[in-house]
Amino acid sequence: MFIDKRFHNYSLRSVPKDLLSGLIVGVIAIPLGMAFAIASGVKPEYGIYTTIVAGILISLFGGSKYQIGGPTGAFIPILFGIVMTYGYENLLIAGFMAGIILLLMGVFKLGSLIKYIPRPVTIGFTTGIAVTIFIGQVASFLGLVGIKKHEEFIKNVQEIFVHLDTINIFSILTAGICLVTVIVTPKIAPKVPGPLIGLVVSSVIATLFYPSQIATIGTAYGQIPSTLPELHIPNMNLEMIVRLIKPAFIIAMLGGIESLLSAVVADGMTNSRHNSNKELIGQGIANMITPLFGGIPATGAIARTATNIKNGAISPFSGIIHGIVVLFVLLFFAPYASFIPLASMAPILMVVAWNMSERKVFSHIFKTKSTDSLVLTVTFLLTVFVNLTMAVEVGLVMSAILFAKRMSDVMVTAKALPNRKHKHEKVETGIVSDTHDCPQISIFNVEGPLFFGAAETFEKTIMSTINYRPKILLLRMSKVPLMDTTGEATLSSIVRHFSKNGIVMISGLNQQPENVLKKTGLYPIIGEEHFFEHTGEALQYALEHINKNKCLGCKHYAFRECKKLSAMEAVEGSRAKLTATF
Incomplete structure (x- = not known):
C-alpha cells in the first residue's frame, strides 16, 4: 500500500x-x-x-x-x-x-x-x-x-x-x-x-x-x-x-x-x-x-x-x-x-x-x-x-489554438539536394536552383509534426513544387516526430496523386508515423520496398529506377553519379549514331 x-x-x-x-x-x-x-x-x-x-x-x-x-x-x-x-x-x-x-x-x-x-x-x-x-x-x-x-x-x-x-x-x-x-x-x-x-x-x-x-x-x-x-x-x-x-x-x-x-x-x-x-x-x-x-x-x-x-x-x-x-x-x-x-x-x-x-x-x-x-x-x-x-x-x-499555430509554423517542408561541397554530401535545403536540380528525382526535407495545423502547408509546398512531374518523390521524414490522421490523409492524397506516373519513397520514418501509416493501410500502398532507413540507400534505389535516357545532355549534376551517367549516355549515343552511319 x-x-x-x-x-x-x-x-x-x-x-x-x-x-x-x-x-x-x-x-x-x-x-x-x-x-x-x-x-x-x-x-x-x-x-x-x-x-x-x-x-x-x-x-x-x-x-x-x-x-x-x-x-x-x-x-x-x-x-x-x-x-x-x-x-x-x-x-x-x-x-x-x-x-x-x-x-x-x-x-x-x-x-x-x-x-x-x-x-x-x-x-x-x-x-x-x-x-x-x-x-x-x-x-x-x-x-x-x-x-x-x-x-x-x-x-x-x-x-x-x-x-x-x-x-x-x-x-x-x-x-x-x-x-x-x-x-x-x-x-x-x-x-x-x-x-x-x-x-x-x-x-x-x-x-x-x-x-x-x-x-x-x-x-x-x-x-x-x-x-x-x-x-x-x-x-x-x-x-x-x-x-x-x-x-x-x-x-x-x-x-x-x-x-x-x-x-x-x-x-x-x-x-x-x-x-x-x-x-x-x-x-x-x-x-x-x-x-x-x-x-x-x-x-x-x-x-x-x-x-x-x-x-x-x-x-x-x-x-x-x-x-x-x-x-x-x-x-x-x-x-x-x-x-x-x-x-x-x-x-x-x-x-x-x-x-x-x-x-x-x-x-x-x-x-x-x-x-x-x-x-x-x-x-x-x-x-x-x-x-x-x-x-x-x-x-x-x-x-x-495558439499551440497548433506555433507547431504549424515549426513545420518545414523544403526541397533539398546533396551538398557536393560537404565532406559527407549532406542533403540540405537552400542549394536547389533552376540550374541545379534533378528533373527526375525530387527530394524534400520534412521537419516538424505532420498534423492538422501543418497538413495543408505540407501539401501545397510539395504539389506546387513538383508540377513538372518528376519520376521519383523522396520524402526525408526523420525529423517528423508524429503524424495525426489529417497528416496521414494529406500524405495519402500526395501518394495517390503522384503514384499514377511515379514512385513515392520515404526515408528515416519514425515509429509513431509508421504505426499510423500501417493502421490506416497507406504503408502497403506506398510499398514496403519504398521505405528506407537512410537517405543514401533511398538515393541508390532511386538512381536505379530513373529513365537514364533523360540523363543525356543534362547539366544539372545534382548527384555525384550524374557526370558518369551523362558521360555514359553520351558515349552510347555516339556509338549508336556511328553504327547507323555504317
Missing part, C-alpha cells in the same frame, strides 16, 4: 517533529479556515469543520507525505458564486459530487492530465482569484455598512464606492493593527504564526478599548458552536444532480489542480515524489465526507504545506495532528471566537491574496509579449470580470 510507503522508516524519533509541525500548522489554519468560510459566503464554523475533517482525511488517504488540506483562497470566488446562486445546502451537494469526480479521476489514473494545463492559464486565473479576494475584503477593512455582496466584480467595486461615506475609523484601526502584526511577526519570529498573532492582538485591543464600535463574528454570525455538527446526508435527487454537475465539475477541476500543484511544491522542497492518482483519491474521499459534517470543499493548501515542511514534518502524521489541533481549539475555545472583529479577518485574507497572486511570474510571462502573454491576460481578465469557468475554458481553447 502507498500509505505504508509514506511512513517508510518512520520511528518514535520522528514523532516530536510531526507533533511540532502539526501544532504550528493547526494554529495557522484556524484563522484562515474561518476567514475563507466568511469570504465564501458561509458561516465561519464551516471553515473550521472543513479544516478538521478534510485535513485529517487528506493526510490519511492522499498521495503526498507532506500535504496539508483544507479550505483555500482559490475556492472563494467559486464557492461564493455557488452559495449566491444555489444556496449553502446545495453547495454541500456540489462538494460531495466534486469528491466523487476527484475519486474517479484518481481511480482511472487521470492525475497526470493536470500537467497538460498550460502555465499561463493557471497563473492567469490564480492571479485573477487573488485580485477578486483582495478587493472583496476592502469593505470589511474599511468597516463599510450596508454592503450587498454580488457575484460580479464590477458590482462589488461599485458597492464600495457607493458606501464610502460609512467608513468606520475603528475598523480601519483594527485591520491596520492586524495587518502590521501579520507582516512584522514573520520577520521578528519566523516560526510564530503571524495570522493568529494578528488576530489575537487586534481582537484584544478592539475588545478592551472600543467593543461596541466594531462588528464581530458574534454580531454578524452568532456564537460558534464548540462541537462538530452531527452527520447529515444532503437530500439529493436527479434534478438537483443535473443542476449542480457543472459547479461540481469546476470544484473538482480546481481542487485537483490546486492539490497537485501543492504536492509538486512539496516534492521540490523535500526531494520526494508524490503519487498524483493517490492524491486525487484522497482529495475525493475528503470532499465526499466533509460535506456530511457541514464542511465546504477542500484541497491541498500550498502555503500551509510549505509551512509544514519548514517546521520539520516527516510524514502525513503531521497533517493528522494539524486537524486534531483545530478540533481541540474548537472544543475548548470556540466561544472566544465570537469576539473576533470582522475587520481582523480582512487583512489576513489580503495577505493570502497577495501571496497567491504569482505577481512575479505573471509579470515575467506578460513581458514576453508572446502568445503566452495573450493567454495569460485573457484568462486573468475573464477570471476577474466574468467568472473562473469562462476564464479556464477560453484560456484552454486559446492555448490549444
Whole structure:
C-alpha cells in the first residue's frame, strides 16, 4: 500500500517533529479556515469543520507525505458564486459530487492530465482569484455598512464606492493593527504564526478599548458552536444532480489542480515524489465526507504545506495532528471566537491574496509579449470580470489554438539536394536552383509534426513544387516526430496523386508515423520496398529506377553519379549514331 510507503522508516524519533509541525500548522489554519468560510459566503464554523475533517482525511488517504488540506483562497470566488446562486445546502451537494469526480479521476489514473494545463492559464486565473479576494475584503477593512455582496466584480467595486461615506475609523484601526502584526511577526519570529498573532492582538485591543464600535463574528454570525455538527446526508435527487454537475465539475477541476500543484511544491522542497492518482483519491474521499459534517470543499493548501515542511514534518502524521489541533481549539475555545472583529479577518485574507497572486511570474510571462502573454491576460481578465469557468475554458481553447499555430509554423517542408561541397554530401535545403536540380528525382526535407495545423502547408509546398512531374518523390521524414490522421490523409492524397506516373519513397520514418501509416493501410500502398532507413540507400534505389535516357545532355549534376551517367549516355549515343552511319 502507498500509505505504508509514506511512513517508510518512520520511528518514535520522528514523532516530536510531526507533533511540532502539526501544532504550528493547526494554529495557522484556524484563522484562515474561518476567514475563507466568511469570504465564501458561509458561516465561519464551516471553515473550521472543513479544516478538521478534510485535513485529517487528506493526510490519511492522499498521495503526498507532506500535504496539508483544507479550505483555500482559490475556492472563494467559486464557492461564493455557488452559495449566491444555489444556496449553502446545495453547495454541500456540489462538494460531495466534486469528491466523487476527484475519486474517479484518481481511480482511472487521470492525475497526470493536470500537467497538460498550460502555465499561463493557471497563473492567469490564480492571479485573477487573488485580485477578486483582495478587493472583496476592502469593505470589511474599511468597516463599510450596508454592503450587498454580488457575484460580479464590477458590482462589488461599485458597492464600495457607493458606501464610502460609512467608513468606520475603528475598523480601519483594527485591520491596520492586524495587518502590521501579520507582516512584522514573520520577520521578528519566523516560526510564530503571524495570522493568529494578528488576530489575537487586534481582537484584544478592539475588545478592551472600543467593543461596541466594531462588528464581530458574534454580531454578524452568532456564537460558534464548540462541537462538530452531527452527520447529515444532503437530500439529493436527479434534478438537483443535473443542476449542480457543472459547479461540481469546476470544484473538482480546481481542487485537483490546486492539490497537485501543492504536492509538486512539496516534492521540490523535500526531494520526494508524490503519487498524483493517490492524491486525487484522497482529495475525493475528503470532499465526499466533509460535506456530511457541514464542511465546504477542500484541497491541498500550498502555503500551509510549505509551512509544514519548514517546521520539520516527516510524514502525513503531521497533517493528522494539524486537524486534531483545530478540533481541540474548537472544543475548548470556540466561544472566544465570537469576539473576533470582522475587520481582523480582512487583512489576513489580503495577505493570502497577495501571496497567491504569482505577481512575479505573471509579470515575467506578460513581458514576453508572446502568445503566452495573450493567454495569460485573457484568462486573468475573464477570471476577474466574468467568472473562473469562462476564464479556464477560453484560456484552454486559446492555448490549444495558439499551440497548433506555433507547431504549424515549426513545420518545414523544403526541397533539398546533396551538398557536393560537404565532406559527407549532406542533403540540405537552400542549394536547389533552376540550374541545379534533378528533373527526375525530387527530394524534400520534412521537419516538424505532420498534423492538422501543418497538413495543408505540407501539401501545397510539395504539389506546387513538383508540377513538372518528376519520376521519383523522396520524402526525408526523420525529423517528423508524429503524424495525426489529417497528416496521414494529406500524405495519402500526395501518394495517390503522384503514384499514377511515379514512385513515392520515404526515408528515416519514425515509429509513431509508421504505426499510423500501417493502421490506416497507406504503408502497403506506398510499398514496403519504398521505405528506407537512410537517405543514401533511398538515393541508390532511386538512381536505379530513373529513365537514364533523360540523363543525356543534362547539366544539372545534382548527384555525384550524374557526370558518369551523362558521360555514359553520351558515349552510347555516339556509338549508336556511328553504327547507323555504317
